[in-house]
Amino acid sequence: MDIVPLIDYMQKFVELEPQEVEIIQKHTSLRNYLKGQFVVQQGDVCRHESFVVEGCLRTFYVDEKGQEHTVMFAIENWWTADLGSFLTQTPAHYNVQCLENTKVIQFSHTNLENLYLQVPKMERFFRIILQRAYVASERRLVRSYSLTAKERYLKFRQDYPLIEQRVPQYMIASYLGITKEFLSKIRNQLILEQ
Amino acid sequence: MDIVPLIDYMQKFVELEPQEVEIIQKHTSLRNYLKGQFVVQQGDVCRHESFVVEGCLRTFYVDEKGQEHTVMFAIENWWTADLGSFLTQTPAHYNVQCLENTKVIQFSHTNLENLYLQVPKMERFFRIILQRAYVASERRLVRSYSLTAKERYLKFRQDYPLIEQRVPQYMIASYLGITKEFLSKIRNQLILEQ
DNA sequence: AAAGAAGGTTAAACTAGTTTAATCTAAGTC
């Protein structure tokens, strides 16, 4: 059974009966992507919500001036999608690209809506997941206003040491809302300080 | 029945049976606050999630340097709380203060957990509400990085014309992540442009 | 009507972070 990592993850939040696990399995699909491939492309409708089994992805947005803004990273046991696009099945604002070869478990929109009806516990599960996601997003917003770039970088390193190792610096810079040149300067300062 | 505004709002997302409405009523309480009063104070545990029936509130955070950062505003038909604090029943990072005399419908933490068990539709309801809140929060974050202060201000005016009328400018400035002086400058520019 | 509060404006000096552009490094690939 290939959805074991997802079920293990879900069991942390809700208790699932064997028959529920079976229904969940019928409503998901597995997919492998190569490094560089896109799970979602800006302008297309986001067809799936993906649970990362293995690999690393980046969600980013290219603005009118052509600048890239990294919205989030996702590694093992994280969820990724352009949620706004997925929920309303309208064109995506964001791109989701694999930074490594990546294995995901996916829910299509109709399958997920169906699953909510057949396994009401899924409502509870996603309610809990979304609460956490919302709180995290709000905290990040507050930090973006109340901390300097250097403080945000230190916080990022502390919160996501595993991600820092796996992604290029210019993506971290755009996640922090600064240029790669300025991140480079900050890093240099930090080395000199010690 | 005093929870009519809440029920009307909920019916937009889920269909409620009369007996469910009754259970919901038993798990909520009504409360009136005067202008200036605090619904949540930084450092205290946030005991309630509040649905605004009438009035206007601001969620803000005072950082170590003593600076205020406005996290959100809430008016009629919005929800407010320090959700992170409410969910984990740990000290709040934020203050929620009434900017006008305000009437809310509140769920305590235990009542809400109870209600989830008695009326499973509540899970669905909050799942949907949280999806929207998360998407909105993510969009605001992207804007904070990709737009200039002036662009953010114009967007705010466009998105929340009702709020703009009701709250002082220095709070809008801190919501936009800029100083009141700079907002004043932007407003002056906008007048000159026309 | 005088006196505070609370909010808003203006302007000069300043700084955190950007822009531009050149150089460096390392890894793949022909």
Added chain:
DNA sequence: GACTTAGATTAAACTAGTTTAACCTTCTTT
């Protein structure tokens, strides 16, 4: 082993937004 390509660094000139400080406006209170 030379040649792209992708990423990282450095530094000088610049700018969006901050800081400080003084002043203005309006409403509330007495």
